[in-house]
Amino acid sequence: MDLPVMPPVKPMLAKSVKRIPPGMQYEAKWDGFRAIVHRDGDEVVIGSRTGKPLTRYFPEVVAAVLENLPARCVIDGEIVLPWEGRLDFDRLSERIHPADSRVRMLAGETPAGLVAFDILALDDTSLLDAPQSERRAVLETALAGASAPVYLAPATTDQELAQDWFERYEGAGLDGVVAKPLDLPYRPDARAMYKIKHERTADCVVAGYRFHKSGPVVGSLLLGLYDTSGALQHVGVCAAFTMKRRAELLEELDPLRIDPAAHPWSAWADATAHEGSRLPGAPSRWSGKKDLSWVALSPERVCEVAYDHMEGDRFRHTTQFRRWRPDRTATGCTYAQLEEVVRYDLAEVLRPG
Structure with a gap:
């Protein structure tokens, strides 16, 4: 693997605030496993929030990455498991199992998906220093042709719509809203974003x-x-x-x-x-x-x-x-x-x- 941003990468994090701040990009807060996905041709590495590999636990996500993501890219996202109309973290947790046979069985019975919400590199270009608004535009173009189980996370700059998401999306298993400053570069392992959670x-x-x-x-x-x-x-x-x-x-x-x-x-x-x-x-x-x-x-x-x-x-x-x-x-x-x-x-x- 030879990418401008190499694994392992610890994702950019968020600090808790009580209210949705104005003037930012807003996204739903997903309830799954945070994942940094590196793809270089046929090679795929999925790293966890701590940098540990998740690749072997989600063979169906690896297959979806090979089918849907650009040939050379680094994506920040969340591995989620939709079940009966909402996200199911308990079933997702069952996927972390030492037996490969059980991992393969669960991949068929309870398949997971990938929600992409940031891009760190594309082709030979690192996007770590690019502002959030520019990275979002690149991500939307890169995933324009993607299909399930790879999803582009909804995003808006409308604070009222973000408040509506905060109130409605919880019923689908999401747990709040994330706010990202529009001029924010990608800062691995730093709490540079904001999260607003239900209490x-x-x-x-x-x-x-x-x-x-x-x-x-x-x-x-x-x-x-x-x-x-x-x-x-x-x-x-x-x-x-x-x-x-x-x-x-x-x-x-x-x-x-x-x-x-x-x-x-x-x-x-x-x-x-x-x-x-x-x-x-x-x-x-x-x-x-x-x-x-x-x-x-x-x-x-x-x-x-x-x-x-x-x-x-x-x-x-x-x-x-x-x-x-x-x-x-x-x-x-x-x-x-x-x-x-x-x-x-x-x-x-x-x-x-």
């Missing part, structure tokens, strides 16, 4: 915690919600605390410690128990040899957390601790409090070039 709050049961990797202080709080059958389901964690606060939490939560055998999640270490319930420490190829043990707490204390959106019956990302809720009872922390997002057909967003 909601929920009252959750604090049912346990894990220790921090640095020592005997609280690393993350394990959160639970009651389902319609009255079972406490593990829905996620909140983990952003100062070291001082982590030490305080250890002391604060100590009176709530109980025998794990008496806890609703006592079967967490049994792999078969995860088939019917959401429990902490679910076996995962993502966790590797990571210590998933946790300290059981009597499920009676309630906290309010901020979250962006749900992935099935769990929080998609780590939540943000907001406050304790001594006025709430744990049994009142149910899924019923969560806002239901209006469904939106992904086909209205994902269109070929």
Whole structure:
């Protein structure tokens, strides 16, 4: 491979802001695997956000790249998995598997696609120093003849339309809007763009915690919600605390410690128990040899957390601790409090070039 921009490349990133800033290019924020795609003739390399290769996990995307992208180019985009009218991150995650036979099987059963939203090089020309507006024009021309499963990300400079996208596209599995300054060159691994994500709050049961990797202080709080059958389901964690606060939490939560055998999640270490319930420490190829043990707490204390959106019956990302809720009872922390997002057909967003 001989391109003006060679792998690995870490993608340009975005920092969170509360509102959509004016005077920029706006795109939907995709919920998938960020990917830098290098193509030089028959050679294709797909790199992850951290620079690690994704190529072997998505043979159908490699085939689509060879069919749809220019013969020599570097594209920044997102690998996504459309399923039943929305993006499905859980099914996408299943594609990262060590067995090639399973990868090939899933490529046929749950094929992924590529959403292209930036171009770093074309033929012998590096576009890293070109402004965002110029790169977008080159990208649109380069993908004019592309067809599914390669898509050109919709973009606009209309702030009102971007606000409309922010409100409507979530129902298709997207999780916000990205704003890019029009004169911005491509800056690998720098938070030079802006992202505006949905934020909601929920009252959750604090049912346990894990220790921090640095020592005997609280690393993350394990959160639970009651389902319609009255079972406490593990829905996620909140983990952003100062070291001082982590030490305080250890002391604060100590009176709530109980025998794990008496806890609703006592079967967490049994792999078969995860088939019917959401429990902490679910076996995962993502966790590797990571210590998933946790300290059981009597499920009676309630906290309010901020979250962006749900992935099935769990929080998609780590939540943000907001406050304790001594006025709430744990049994009142149910899924019923969560806002239901209006469904939106992904086909209205994902269109070929």
